Amino acid sequence: MKRLRYIMLLAGLMSLSLQTIYAQRITRSFRNTSMSEALTILAKSTKDYHINFMYDELEDFTVTTSIVKRTAPDAIRQIMGFYPMKMTIDGENIFVECTQKTPTKMIGRIVDAHRRPVDFANVALLNVRDSSLINGGVTNENGQFVIPCEARKAIVRVSCVGYITTSNTYNIGKIGTIVLHENTINLKGVKVKAMRQNIKLGKEGMLVDIEHSELNKIGTATDVLREMPRVDVSSDGTVNVFAKGSPLIYINNRQVNDLKELHQLKSDNIKNVEIVTAPGAKYNAEIKSVIRIRTIRRQGEGWSGENYTTTKFNKWWGGSQYLSSTYRTGKAEVFGELWGTTTPGGEDNVVSTEINGTKNIFIEQTSPIKYRSKGTGAKVAFAYSIDDSNTFGLSYENQYGSGNGGTTDSYQKIMEDGVQTAFVNEATNISDCFSPVHNANAYYVGKIGKLGVDFNATYFWKKNGRTMSIKESSADIESRDVHTRNRQHSDMAAAKLILSYPVWKGALSVGSEFISSRIRGEYANAEQYVDASNTKINEQSIAGFAEYGLKFGAFSANAGVRYEYVKSDYYYFGELQTEPSRRYSDWFPSASMSWNSGKWALQLAYTCKTRRPSYNSLRDEVQYDNRYTYEGGNPYLRPCITNNVDLNVAYDWLSLNAGYNYIDKPMVWVATLYQGKDIVFLRNVNFNNSQDVYVSIVASPRFGWYNPMAEIDYTQSFLCTDGFDVNKLSNRPCFNFRLNNRFNITSTLKAFLNMRYKTGRLNDLQKTKSFARVDMKFTKSFLNDALVIGVYANDLFKTDTEQWTMYGSHTVMEKDCYGYERCVGMSLSYNFNATKSKYKGTGAGNAEKSRL
Known part of the structure; x- marks a missing residue:
């Protein structure tokens, strides 16, 4: 089969906030943002990772969640939420992609x-x-x-x-x-007369009907997800699922790799959304939540096209343009798209650091940041339906991106033992390159008799780099000019096969996935304040799974097991390093039982999941942030294992979700002293264990033209710090209160007023302060809904701030930041003869691409 290449959109720009020191901890809110855009924004919020995804696979998914002090991988898991998605971490690369098919x-x-x-x-x-x-x-x-x-x-x-x-x-x-x-x-x-039940328990999770609800004309898939229970979409489109992190997101079994796809999918094309909080054995062992968006089949042939334009203003203007065209005739379909975006951002930061080493040092840094990323991309795809049960397709995508930014008026006040000893002016410039990126996919989905076949093959290739210059000027201490350069090149080949067959009253599914990836990186500091690094990681993995599901009356059950073997060889300046090289061989069981009767629905599930360290976290380099702060990787990190019990109960318009996690060897972002010096060193470290409990209650009654959704969430973490030289913190619970108000003014005019308040909480070794947010939006459709105009204002009262304190070994760090969440914007979408794509490919190696 001819292989048509396509590029996985590198949503992963490095940290939008140059937050030279603290970019690894991310706080973001996404409200009805496409998964593609959310990943792009999230990528700009971290300098540790480049986030990559296939634009088409994620375009129909939306994100509604809030991330509070999460690492990039955890933030991505949160935005993937219940979507059918996989995330793979490969060094400094994170790959996100999708998985499902329904040919008839x-x-x-x-x-x-x-x-x-x-x-x-x-x-x-x-x-x-x-x-x-x-x-x-x-x-x-x-x-x-x-x-x-x-x-x-x-x-x-x-x-x-x-x-x-x-x-x-x-x-x-x-x-x-x-x-x-x-x-x-x-x-x-x-x-x-009775009202229809819009929320019920589906095959895998909570199923929300969109086609027959007022959400049918809310705007885009991003807007729909913003209204989903326990799904949070921040202003930049990042999606998180309550207590589960970022989800895999699927549109018709195709993984969303670019949040722009969610903006491009109109709400009136969506049939339903399924939120899966306990993904089974067929999903990668790192996936904790999945969101599946199913669309309405549009009939017709010939040309169809879509245009989606956005613009917004916070302190700077930004916008995006998306064009797509599809030609369908008979059993064949050809699809093409072009897009371009310019995304500005900034933060007003005040960061304080206290070091208790050889002496007491206190540094207060004021660091206003601005950053702008630009990207362009193109994709072509072909799909052919042999008959109602068999289809194959090819796709290729290519993307180019760059980013520039930094600080101009940053300064540090340095005090030693209570006396100010120095004042330092700091200017930083960053230049990023995220291109080229190539991603090709080929697939076949069909049936041979009763045997279902789902095959995907993927090849991925990308280069990226960052150049940074820092000028530290002081009349009190040594002035410094610091120049650093980072380059990274990665590629991956993967294949995935899933077979299914009806057995007794259910269906048996077996599958396998093979992945081979390479990542090469180098880091250099011309002035040699930190050591140079040259690393290479070659990794091969093979996974197999078996899953059986059956239904008996009002009950249904599912059980499965997944086996994953990973071989990873780590090279430092060309020499194999035995200790950081690793072999993983793990079994991941899962089981669930559900019951549906009338307005009642219940599901109890158990899953065993893992979280493997990203390639970026495994790097052996030390990165210079400023003279008192370094950060780096830890080649001795080991994966953590999470055992989860999850309960879902629903009655009519009321639903409850509760669960418990036991995490063995959790990876925690820790601040310690660098080689005993008065310098903070930030990196991930394995702790002994951690436990989480969570409860969420959602009420979504309907009152004619007014349809509210009220949500109360409770979470609490218990991290064991025994054996580590860090301050033991009290385990403080966190509550999240959310009220989404939807007003159907007319059949073509809708209004939305969403309010949220989140209390402070303890997350690992970090205490975050409370914050609130109010968003407003109006949508108006014309020309039988072919033209939709939306206007919105986010964070009306400028209360969505990032404030936290992180406790480490002989260190305490505090941050007070506003990320210009308050903004106004407008969107315009137009489509003609809209049809649903025949393309059924889900890609292979999706989790590995996330790691890359």
């Missing part, structure tokens, strides 16, 4: 006896042999439904409050119109 659909329309459309009707597809549930959906305002289904024939059961339930058997495809007859109950002349 059941398509029809529900009307009443007067030929009026019946919206919010429940449509269930049942197995013709045993009437077990295959899939389900809900009709839209026009009574239409489109439900993915791999069976060639199914029983279609339609039910709706006030109507008689009807069932008939149909062949898969277009089945025409089904008529429902009224069954209204009158009590003393009063007609009683």
Whole structure:
């Protein structure tokens, strides 16, 4: 099969905040932001990683979450949330991508006896042999439904409050119109009608109906995710799932690698969103949450196109432009897209550092930062449907990006033993290059008899680098000119095969994934304040899994196990280093049990997951931030294992999620003294263990034109610091209060007012202070929703700040920062003859690309 290359969008610009010292801890809020844009913004907030993702795979996912003092990998896990995504960390590279397929659909329309459309009707597809549930959906305002289904024939059961339930058997495809007859109950002349249940338990997690709700016209997939329970989308699009971190995000089984994809998917094309908080064995062992977005099948052939334009202003102007075109004829589809973006950002930082080494040193640094990144990209894809059950495709993407920024008015006040000894002016300039990036994918999805086949192959290649110059001027102590240069080159080849077969009352799935990756990096400081570094990591991994799921009445169960073997060789200046080189051989079991009956739904799940150190965290270099602060990697880091028990309960418009994590050998960002000197050294270290508990309650009643969603979250962490020379901290709980207000003013005019307050909390060795945020948005559609204009204002009262204190060994660091979250913006989208892509590829090596 011909391989058509395509580039994985390197969303990973290095730390937008040049926060030379503290960029590794990220605080961001994403509200209805596309996964692609969120990853791009997140990438600018860390200088430790380059975040890479396939633009098309993530374009339909949106992010609604808040990240508070998270490392880049944890932040990405949080924004991936419940999406069907994988994250792989490879040195300084993080790869994010997607995974799922449904080649055939059941398509029809529900009307009443007067030929009026019946919206919010429940449509269930049942197995013709045993009437077990295959899939389900809900009709839209026009009574239409489109439900993915791999069976060639199914029983279609339609039910709706006030109507008689009807069932008939149909062949898969277009089945025409089904008529429902009224069954209204009158009590003393009063007609009683019920509201449709929009949230229920799906095959893997909580399923939210979008097609038949007011969210259908909210704007983009980013906006939809911003309204999802327990999903937080920050202003830059980063997605997080409550207590689970960044999710893998899928659109129709295709992983979203660029948050722009979420902006490009319009809400009226979304059928439902499934939030998975306990991903099973078929997902990479590092994935803790998945979000799956399923779209409505649009019929028709010929040309279709989309244009999406945004602009916003905080202190600087920024914007983006996206163009795509699709040509569909018969069984074939050709797709192309172009995009460009310019993203400004900045922070007003005040950072204080106290060092208790040979003497007491206190440094207060005021560091205003500004940074601008630019990027362009293009993608082409081809898909061909051999028949209703078999399809293959190819895609290639290429991207170029750069970034420039720094500080101009930064200064330090230095005190020793209570007496000011020096004043230092500091100017920093940063130049980043994130190109080129190439990503190619080929896939086949189909059936051979009853055997389902899902094959993906991926090749990824990229280069990136950063040049930094720092000028420290002082009349009291030595002035310094510091010049550093970092270069990195990585590539990966991967293949993934999943086979499924019906067994008894369920289905058995087995699969395997092979990945081979290389990453080469070098770091140099011309003045030799820190040592030079030249590293190479060659890594091969193979994974296999088996999973079986079955349904019996109102109950369903799933059990699986995943095995992963990883071989990693670490070279330093060309010589193999035995100790940092590693071999991993681990089993990861998972099991779940669920029950659905009427308005009640319950799911209890157990998963075993891992978190492997990123390639960046394993580097042996020491990076110069300023004369009192260094940061670096730790080649002796080991993976941590997380055992999780997760409970979901739902009744009508009320839902509860609760869980417990036990983490063995957690990786914690720690400040220590560098070689016993009065210099802070920041890096990741394995601690003994950590425990987390969490509870979330969500209420989403409906009152006609007003539809609120109220959420209360509780989390608390217990980190064991025994054996480490750090201050023991009290385990303080954190509460998050959220109220999203949705107003359907008219059928084409919507208003949204979202409010949030989060109390302070202890996260590892860091205490964060409370913050609040208020956002507002209006959307207006024209031309039968082909043209949608949105205006918004975020952080109206400028209260979304980043304030924390980090306790280390003989060190205490504090930060008070405002990241210009307050902004106003406008979006305009237009599409014609919109169709859903036939492209079904999910990619291979998705978690590894995340590491890269």
